[in-house]
Amino acid sequence: MFTFANRHFSLSATLTIGFVAVILLGTLLLTLPISTAHGIQSSFITALFTATSATCVTGLTLVETSTYWSFFGQFVIMMLSEIGGLGFMTFMVLMFTSSRRKLRLSTQLLAQESLNLQHLSQIKLVKMIVGLSLGIQGIGAILLSFNFYPKYGLLKSIWFGIFHSVSAYCNAGFSLFNNSIAEFQNNTYVLVILGLLILSGSVGFLVWRDLLTYHKRHHLSLHTKLSIRTGFIILVGSIALYTLTEEGFSNISPHTSIFHKIVNILFMAVTPRTAGLVTFDYTHLSMAGIFLTMILMFIGGTPGSTAGGIKSTTIGLLAIQTWATLRGHHDVNFSGRRFPRENIYRALTLVIVAFLIISIATFVLCMTQPLAQKMGVEYIIFEVLAAFGTTGISLGLTTHLTLFGKIIIMLMMFIGRVGIFNVMYTALNAKNHQSDIRYPEEGVLIG
Amino acid sequence: MFTFANRHFSLSATLTIGFVAVILLGTLLLTLPISTAHGIQSSFITALFTATSATCVTGLTLVETSTYWSFFGQFVIMMLSEIGGLGFMTFMVLMFTSSRRKLRLSTQLLAQESLNLQHLSQIKLVKMIVGLSLGIQGIGAILLSFNFYPKYGLLKSIWFGIFHSVSAYCNAGFSLFNNSIAEFQNNTYVLVILGLLILSGSVGFLVWRDLLTYHKRHHLSLHTKLSIRTGFIILVGSIALYTLTEEGFSNISPHTSIFHKIVNILFMAVTPRTAGLVTFDYTHLSMAGIFLTMILMFIGGTPGSTAGGIKSTTIGLLAIQTWATLRGHHDVNFSGRRFPRENIYRALTLVIVAFLIISIATFVLCMTQPLAQKMGVEYIIFEVLAAFGTTGISLGLTTHLTLFGKIIIMLMMFIGRVGIFNVMYTALNAKNHQSDIRYPEEGVLIG
Ligand SMILES: [K+]
Ligand SMILES: [K+]
Numbered sequence: 013m014f015t016f017a018n019r020h021f022s023l024s025a026t027l028t029i030g031f032v033a034v035i036l037l038g039t040l041l042l043t044l045p046i047s048t049a050h051g052i053q054s055s056f057i058t059a060l061f062t063a064t065s066a067t068c069v070t071g072l073t074l075v076e077t078s079t080y081w082s083f084f085g086q087f088v089i090m091m092l093s094e095i096g097g098l099g100f101m102t103f104m105v106l107m108f109t110s111s112r113r114k115l116r117l118s119t120q121l122l123a124q125e126s127l128n129l130q131h132l133s134q135i136k137l138v139k140m141i142v143g144l145s146l147g148i149q150g151i152g153a154i155l156l157s158f159n160f161y162p163k164y165g166l167l168k169s170i171w172f173g174i175f176h177s178v179s180a181y182c183n184a185g186f187s188l189f190n191n192s193i194a195e196f197q198n199n200t201y202v203l204v205i206l207g208l209l210i211l212s213g214s215v216g217f218l219v220w221r222d223l224l225t226y227h228k229r230h231h232l233s234l235h236t237k238l239s240i241r242t243g244f245i246i247l248v249g250s251i252a253l254y255t256l257t258e259e260g261f262s263n264i265s266p267h268t269s270i271f272h273k274i275v276n277i278l279f280m281a282v283t284p285r286t287a288g289l290v291t292f293d294y295t296h297l298s299m300a301g302i303f304l305t306m307i308l309m310f311i312g313g314t315p316g317s318t319a320g321g322i323k324s325t326t327i328g329l330l331a332i333q334t335w336a337t338l339r340g341h342h343d344v345n346f347s348g349r350r351f352p353r354e355n356i357y358r359a360l361t362l363v364i365v366a367f368l369i370i371s372i373a374t375f376v377l378c379m380t381q382p383l384a385q386k387m388g389v390e391y392i393i394f395e396v397l398a399a400f401g402t403t404g405i406s407l408g409l410t411t412h413l414t415l416f417g418k419i420i421i422m423l424m425m426f427i428g429r430v431g432i433f434n435v436m437y438t439a440l441n442a443k444n445h446q447s448d449i450r451y452p453e454e455g456v457l458i459g
Numbered sequence: 460m461f462t463f464a465n466r467h468f469s470l471s472a473t474l475t476i477g478f479v480a481v482i483l484l485g486t487l488l489l490t491l492p493i494s495t496a497h498g499i500q501s502s503f504i505t506a507l508f509t510a511t512s513a514t515c516v517t518g519l520t521l522v523e524t525s526t527y528w529s530f531f532g533q534f535v536i537m538m539l540s541e542i543g544g545l546g547f548m549t550f551m552v553l554m555f556t557s558s559r560r561k562l563r564l565s566t567q568l569l570a571q572e573s574l575n576l577q578h579l580s581q582i583k584l585v586k587m588i589v590g591l592s593l594g595i596q597g598i599g600a601i602l603l604s605f606n607f608y609p610k611y612g613l614l615k616s617i618w619f620g621i622f623h624s625v626s627a628y629c630n631a632g633f634s635l636f637n638n639s640i641a642e643f644q645n646n647t648y649v650l651v652i653l654g655l656l657i658l659s660g661s662v663g664f665l666v667w668r669d670l671l672t673y674h675k676r677h678h679l680s681l682h683t684k685l686s687i688r689t690g691f692i693i694l695v696g697s698i699a700l701y702t703l704t705e706e707g708f709s710n711i712s713p714h715t716s717i718f719h720k721i722v723n724i725l726f727m728a729v730t731p732r733t734a735g736l737v738t739f740d741y742t743h744l745s746m747a748g749i750f751l752t753m754i755l756m757f758i759g760g761t762p763g764s765t766a767g768g769i770k771s772t773t774i775g776l777l778a779i780q781t782w783a784t785l786r787g788h789h790d791v792n793f794s795g796r797r798f799p800r801e802n803i804y805r806a807l808t809l810v811i812v813a814f815l816i817i818s819i820a821t822f823v824l825c826m827t828q829p830l831a832q833k834m835g836v837e838y839i840i841f842e843v844l845a846a847f848g849t850t851g852i853s854l855g856l857t858t859h860l861t862l863f864g865k866i867i868i869m870l871m872m873f874i875g876r877v878g879i880f881n882v883m884y885t886a887l888n889a890k891n892h893q894s895d896i897r898y899p900e901e902g903v904l905i906g
Contacts, residue, residue, distance in 0.1 A: 257826060299836050300825035307818060330811050337808040338883050353800060360807050361784040364777050371754060378747035379704060388835030389746050436785050 024437040027103055031067060031096075031430050038063030038092045047085035054080075057418060064422045066092035068429035069318055071185020071288040071404025072395075072421065074411055078188045083171070089186055090178050096429065097182025097318040098145050101217050102138045104316040140224065141217045145181065152177035152209045159202055180209035183318040185288025185404035197265065197291040198272045203279050210287040215239065216317035234349045235325065239314045242328035250281040250308055257301040264296050284308040286319035288404030295407050299390075302407070306394055309401035310366075312428075320402030320428035322366045326359045333359075358433075365432050370396055373420050381409075381417050399424035471884040474550055478514060478543075478877050485510030485539045494532035501527075504865060511869045513539035515876035516765055518632020518735040518851025519842075519868065521858055525635045530618075536633055537625050543876065544629025544765040545592050548664050549585045551763045587671065588664045592628065599624035599656045606649055627656035630765040632735025632851035644712065644738040645719045650726050657734040662686065663764035681796045682772065686761045689775035697728040697755055704748040711743050731755040733766040735851030742854050746837075749854070753841055756848035757813070759875075767849030767875035769813045773806045780806075805880070812879050817843055820867050828856075828864050846871035 042059035045051050054062075058074050062081075065072050066089045077086060157173030164172060172188055179186045187193055196202040222229075222236040254277050258264055261273035261280075268276070276291055283289055284305045297305065312321015333344045333356050344351045377392045387409065395409040399421045413421060427435050489506035492498050501509075505521050509528075512519050513536045524533060604620030611619060619635055626633045634640055643649040669676075669683040701724050705711055708720035708727075715723070723738055730736055731752045744752065759768015780791045780803050791798045820843045828839060834856065842856045846868045860868060874882050 253822075298825070299830075299839075300822055303818075303822055303825050303836065330807070333804065334808045334811045337804050338812070338887055356807070357780065357784050357803070360777070360803070361781045363810075364781045365785070371750075375700075375747055375750055378745070378750050383746075389750065389837045390835065392746075440785055 023106065024434040027100075027434050028430050028438040030099075030103075031426065034092065034095055034099075035060070035063050035067045035426075038067055038088060041088045042081075042085060044084075047082055047088060049080060049082050049085075051082075057415065061418055061422060062089065063092060064425055065404065066090075066184060066186065067096040068320075068402055068425040069093055069096045069182050069184040069286075070320070070399060070402040070425045070428070071179075072399060072406055072410045072425070073186070074413075074418070076190070077186050078190065086175065086188065090175050093182045093184035093186065094178055097178075097184065097213065098142065100429070101145070101316060101318065102141055105137050105141060105217055137217070137221060141220060144220060144224070145213070148209065148212050149174075149177045149181045152181060152205055155205050156202065159199070176206065177209060180206045180287065180289060181213040181318070183210060183213050183286045183288065183313070183402070187289060191293065192288075192290045194291055194293070197276060198268065200272065200275050203275055203291070206289060207279055207282050210282055210289070213318040214286055214313040215243070216314035216319075218316050219314060234347060237347050238325050238328045242324040242331075243314065246285070246308070246311065246324060246327075247281055250284075250304065251277060253304050254280050254301060257298045257304060263298055263301075264292050284401075284403055284405060285311065285324075286313045286321065286401060286403050288398075288402075290405055294394075294405055302390060302394065305405065306390075306397050309394075309397040309403045309405070310370075312401045312403075320400060320425075322362055326362055329356065329359045330363065362432055365436065366400070369424070369427060369432070370400055373400075373424055376420060377417055381412075381414060383409075384412060387412075395421065396424055400428040402428045470553070471881040474547075474881050475877050475885040477546075477550070478873065481539065481542055481546075482507070482510050482514045482873075485514060485535060488535045489528075489532060491531075494529055494535060496527060496529050496532075498529075504862065508865055508869060509536065510539060511872055512851065513537075513631060513633065514543040515767075515849055515872040516540055516543045516629050516631040516733075517767070517846060517849040517872045517875070518626075519846060519853055519857045519872070520633070521860075521865070523637070524633050525637065533622065533635065537622050540629045540631035540633065541625055544625075544631065544660065545589065547876070548592070548763060548765065549588055552585050552588060552664055584664070584668060588667060591667060591671070592660075595656065595659050596621075596624045596628045599628060599652055602652050603649065606646070623653065624656060627653045627734065627736060628660040628765070630657060630660050630733045630735065630760070630849070634736060638740065639735075639737045641738055641740070644723060645715065647719065647722050650722055650738070653736060654726055654729050657729055657736070660765040661733055661760040662690070663761035663766075665763050666761060681794060684794050685772050685775045689771040689778075690761065693732070693755070693758065693771060693774075694728055697731075697751065698724060700751050701727050701748060704745045704751060710745055710748075711739050731848075731850055731852060732758065732771075733760045733768065733848060733850050735845075735849075737852055741841075741852055749837060749841065752852065753837075753844050756841075756844040756850045756852070757817075759848045759850075767847060767872075769809055773809055776803065776806045777810065809879055812883065813847070816871070816874060816879070817847055820847075820871055823867060824864055828859075828861060830856075831859065834859075842868060843871055847875040849875045 039056070039060045041047060042063055043054055043056060045053050047059075048054050061072075061074050064070075075081070077089065081089065153170075153173040153176075155173075156176055157169045160169035160172045163169075175186075175188055176193075178184070185192075189195055193202070193206070196206075216239065218233065219236045219239050222232050226232065255261075258277070258280075260270075261268060261276050265273070265276070279291055285308055294302070294305070310321055311327050312323055313319025315323045315325055329344075329351060332346050333351070336344045344356060373396045374393055377396065378389065381392060383391060387407075391407045391409045394405075394407050395413075397403075398405050402425060410421070486503070486507045488494060489510055490501055490503060492500050494506075495501050508519075508521050511517075522528070524536065528536065600617075600620040600623075602620075603623055604616045607616035607619045610616075622633075622635055623640075625631070632639075636642055640649070640653070643653075663686065665680065666683045666686050669679045673679065702708075705724070705727075707717075708715060708723050712720070712723070726738055732755055741749070741752070757768055758774050759770055760766025762770045762772055776791075776798060779793050780798070783789075783791045791803060821840055824839045824843065825836065830838060834854075838854045838856045841852075841854050842860075844850075845852050849872060857868070
């Protein structure tokens with residue numbers, strides 16, 4: 013037990029420290045004069061912010077990626093995104109399969125599997141995830157390049173294809189065009205490919221494993237069932253609500269054809285959960301649309317994927333628990349399974365800590381960040397949530413951030429990506445100590 | 460078991476329906492021409508909104524209480540506040556002592572008590588609470604009247620004393636002066652009395668019982684310990700943070716003496732949790748101060764008191780649970796006691812549902828509420844939280860609300876006061892059915 017706890021601590025710490033190391037290496041590379049388009053040395057804070065944003069697959073930028081950075085600089089950004097996205101995913105496999113402490117559930121999953129069928133070894137699973145991810149990104153890059161070719165020529169279209177395929181799959185949110193991907197607002201082909209890449213990257217390794225081995229195992233884990241169900245509900249819900257708030261995209265672009273409006277609404281519903289590529293300026297969104305986007309960024313995507321936020325399964329689990337409590341049920345059940353108490357406590361802890369961190373960041377920015385005339389408090393909250401959700405959509409505050417503000421936003425991106433638990437476990441050096449003394453129960457009045 | 464569940468349902472329903480009945484009766488009285496200062500009939504929606512705001516001890520107003528309503532109308536408002544505040548408190552005693560289903564903990568509390576010492580009967584406790592409350596309000600009224608006498612003469616000063624003592628103790632937030640109690644910004648005597656009345660009303664009946672019987676029982680319940688501890692931390696925290704955000708009140712009123720600045724900061728820290736009497740226009744607050752006030756309104760006061768919001772014990776419980784989970788502890792302990800799982804699940808449910816309701820209300824208002832030029836989205840969120848926390852401070856949106864907006868804010872006040880669980884139990888007609896089938900446990904990946 014003790015060794016498992018220790019092992020988990022060391023995994024959390026390795027992940028956290030590993031991310032710091034990658035970010036610092038990226039910063040070093042980006043401060044080289046060779047990294048900028050004009051061969052001048054970038055300021056340390058710009059390099060650090062960009063490296064953090066890339067590694068944490070967020071996409072908030074202080075400078076235009078297309079014009080400020082050289083090819084080398086852009087290549088560094090792409091590699092950082094790939095390490096941040098794919099590296100994190102494979103690391104989570106390691107964590108999931110080795111650590112008993114973190115996932116008591118994993119033992120159950122594995123137990124079931126070894127009973128029913130051949131279970132995948134750790135190495136095999138990592139290989140499968142990496143192979144699949146690179147394969148999908150490769151196909152995406154080729155398909156995108158075809159479309160870019162007529163306008164950008166051979167070399168540039170290949171480069172753009174690769175960069176945006178990686179950026180979309182890793183949900184990094186970086187773009188080499190002006191204003192994210194606004195110029196493709198009416199290009200259904202590109203939007204569909206990017207949308208599929210985003211979705212592929214955001215389902216997470218556990219879901220991929222279950223789907224890929226389903227023909228052999230005929231079994232989906234509870235995690236996969238809950239992820240898919242929650243993701244589907246959130247997606248359909250956001251399509252419906254964005255259609256409502258933006259009057260079917262007419263608010264944003266009245267003269268677009270109905271078909272393109274539908275495509276853009278679909279893309280809009282996919283991107284805030286963590287992708288960050290946008291087809292228009294989000295300051296044109298209605299107030300209700302901005303509020304909805306904030307909620308979606310807070311939720312984020314599936315755990316073990318390229319997503320940030322508190323994660324869709326957390327919301328799904330809490331929704332099921334809430335409903336059970338309101339109905340007076342004692343157990344929290346879903347799809348013929350009962351959730352362990354620890355699972356619910358972890359979800360609860362995650363939400364509370366996330367809420368606390370977001371509140372503190374917002375409060376501190378409110379106190380320290382001067383705002384331009386037209387900007388309200390929503391600019392700050394949106395920016396904080398975009399960083400925490402590693403979504404990277406901004407209402408335009410990023411370039412106005414003070415040094416202090418930049419540090420806060422970098423911290424939010426880091427926590428959003430590495431995960432509250434990993435950061436906290438590392439910071440608190442937590443062990444799973446069951447206290448010897450157990451106190452008698454006594455409750456308090458609630459609500 | 461079944462009867463207890465039924466009994467609890469009937470209590471929740473009685474409370475919910477009772478509040479509706481009181482509000483409707485109040486509305487009827489306020490639509491009488493005798494209720495308005497000019498003897499004209501008030502519109503139905505104005506009467507309904509005012510009756511809801513008074514009964515739910517919120518204090519949001521569409522019209523100036525001092526000039527729009529007659530003495531009779533103001534008397535109705537005061538009586539509605541008293542029923543909403545004190546009536547609710549005594550009803551909670553009934554609920555607490557009779558219902559086994561809602562408070563499994565109550566059995567434990569009672570068991571302990573009957574072991575250790577003579578426990579208070581239900582009737583005795585109700586009598587004690589009512590007597591104490593009326594006593595405190597009486598003293599408050601006399602003390603306030605003394606101060607009002609030189610300016611307002613005998614009759615008016617007595618009336619103002621009674622009205623504001625009731626309004627403060629019941630945390631109703633109504634005032635017969637212009638701009639709430641702004642004219643007393645430099646009147647320490649009045650602010651201290653009002654502050655003490657507010658605090659007395661917001662500690663809740665369980666804390667009062669424990670404190671009043673301490674000389675005999677030498678025992679504080681876990682609830683009382685947690686309430687006092689949490690309340691103290693929140694109070695000290697908000698004093699410190701308001702001092703910081705408002706630069707020691709200099710932001711709001713630069714020429715006030717230091718002593719009066721301190722008194723105003725103290726009053727500011729007390730009022731948002733549920734009272735709603737304010738010494739200045741909250742639009743002058745800094746952005747960080749507004750954000751802090753929102754958080755405090757969301758939290759609210761102690762359960763079983765005149766407070767709204769999700770309640771201080773909920774926050775305290777969740778904070779302790781979160782810390783325990785992060786430290787890897789299995790049990791959630793406080794002061795030599797372990798919290799039952801159900802208690803934590805209830806707290807969790809409360810926060811999730813509150814968050815959901817607030818989000819929906821904000822979203823719908825964002826979609827339907829036209830805003831004046833200078834108003835940002837914070838005007839909407841602030842208004843929703845002021846209603847849910849039954850705090851009643853407004854940035855000025857109340858009088859601009861559309862009919863639809865008024866209905867939403869009324870619903871928020873109602874839910875904030877009657878309580879999410881009571882409203883939900885009534886709406887869902889929930890029973891405590893332990894299902895016969897118990898499923899095997901399986902967890903999902905979180906965060
Ligand atoms: K992103
Ligand atoms: K109030």
